[in-house]
Amino acid sequence: MTTRINLSACNKLQLDEFCNELDLPRYRADQLFQWIYLKNAGSFGEMTNLSKALRGEFEQRAELRGVRQTSVSRSKDGTTKCLFRLHDEKLVEAVLIPEFFDDGVADRLTVCVSSQVGCVFGCSFCATGRMGFFRNLTIGEITGQVLSMNAIAEAEYGKRITNIVYMGMVEPFHNYAPVVDSAEILCDPLGLNLSPRRITISTVGLTRQIRTYADEKRPWNLAISLHAADDEKRNQIMPINETLNLAALRQVLVHYHRTMKQPVTYEYLLFDQFNDSPDDARNLAAIARWIPSKINIIMYNSVEGVTLQRAREDRLNRFMSELTNLGARATVRRSRGDDIDAGCGQLAIRDQDSQGKTIAGRQKVQP
Numbered sequence: 001m002t003t004r005i006n007l008s009a010c011n012k013l014q015l016d017e018f019c020n021e022l023d024l025p026r027y028r029a030d031q032l033f034q035w036i037y038l039k040n041a042g043s044f045g046e047m048t049n050l051s052k053a054l055r056g057e058f059e060q061r062a063e064l065r066g067v068r069q070t071s072v073s074r075s076k077d078g079t080t081k082c083l084f085r086l087h088d089e090k091l092v093e094a095v096l097i098p099e100f101f102d103d104g105v106a107d108r109l110t111v112c113v114s115s116q117v118g119c120v121f122g123c124s125f126c127a128t129g130r131m132g133f134f135r136n137l138t139i140g141e142i143t144g145q146v147l148s149m150n151a152i153a154e155a156e157y158g159k160r161i162t163n164i165v166y167m168g169m170v171e172p173f174h175n176y177a178p179v180v181d182s183a184e185i186l187c188d189p190l191g192l193n194l195s196p197r198r199i200t201i202s203t204v205g206l207t208r209q210i211r212t213y214a215d216e217k218r219p220w221n222l223a224i225s226l227h228a229a230d231d232e233k234r235n236q237i238m239p240i241n242e243t244l245n246l247a248a249l250r251q252v253l254v255h256y257h258r259t260m261k262q263p264v265t266y267e268y269l270l271f272d273q274f275n276d277s278p279d280d281a282r283n284l285a286a287i288a289r290w291i292p293s294k295i296n297i298i299m300y301n302s303v304e305g306v307t308l309q310r311a312r313e314d315r316l317n318r319f320m321s322e323l324t325n326l327g328a329r330a331t332v333r334r335s336r337g338d339d340i341d342a343g344c345g346q347l348a349i350r351d352q353d354s355q356g357k358t359i360a361g362r363q364k365v366q367p
């Protein structure tokens with residue numbers, strides 16, 4: 001028996017090629033695209049504007065391996081976290097973070113999406129890093145989470161999601177092609193038609209992929225998970241920094257800005273008495289001057305087994321005034337959904353059946 005092609009792992013071009021091989025007119029590829037990447041169809045039987053014969057032919061030659069939503073948790077601050085089961089029983093999480101106008105009407109509806117099962121990079125403060133890496137997600141496993149969260153947004157707030165952040169329980173650039181393909185699909189006029197400026201892709205600083213991203217002129221915002229502003233401290237909490245240090249990051253970000261003329265955002269979790277001193281603020285402000293940038297200071301939510309703790313308010317205030325005095329553009333982000341373990345660094349699947357791979361044991365990886 002011939003292997004069936006997984007159409008929910010295909011980009012637009014590959015769907016075109018699939019229909020071409022079957023001698024189908026071009027609009028059939030658009031119909032398939034919309035069923036998979038807008039209507040989130042889980043089977044060919046749902047594709048009611050295709051003839052029964054065509055659905056039968058697709059059934060024989062192809063399959064759809066999307067995501068199944070298995071549970072929903074709601075935080076008292078309005079954040080919703082969903083757990084999704086994949087075809088091989090692996091689990092991933094996505095989070096919907098609403099922000100409201102003063103009158104209580106929803107303003108921004110941001111989805112934080114996962115693009116891998118687990119993460120190999122083993123950052124010491126991160127629950128995902130502690131579970132290790134299992135596998136990359138396909139395009140449809142990424143867009144399926146977004147479309148499910150969009151359905152929740154429409155049901156609860158009467159509007160579509162407005163923003164997507166590729167942060168989730170992963171390192172998005174470690175699964176580069178499906179991540180950029182999925183972002184393209186989510187911006188496609190036949191799909192959710194989101195503006196590229198509404199999508200942010202975050203990375204710990206994988207320099208080869210940042211260079212490719214710039215050279216390919218990818219239009220989505222770029223965020224760097226920095227979390228420490230000198231190599232010594234970054235090495236302690238982020239093993240990747242031993243291979244790709246701040247000098248390497250600086251070099252590639254200068255290239256990114258020369259090519260794209262876009263600013264970058266630095267994400268900086270503030271840990272009590274680890275990276276929250278005036279000296280740390282000065283180092284961070286110096287990094288912020290490499291290229292035009294802004295900084296998100298994120299208040300950490302504790303993770304079981306991690307000794308690092310959230311910075312105290314007085315240290316946060318001192319840190320922020322130091323940054324502001326040095327001319328850095330910085331905003332404090334209160335992590336959301338911590339009562340349902342949906343905050344930054346807290347996502348993890350505790351019932352994955354084994355421990356995934358990690359570089360935290362100081363094994364070097366080729367990023």
Ligand code: SF4
Nearest residue numbers: 119122123126129170
């Ligand atoms: S912080 Fe990001 S890169 Fe580091 S272990 Fe967690 S998910 Fe991976």
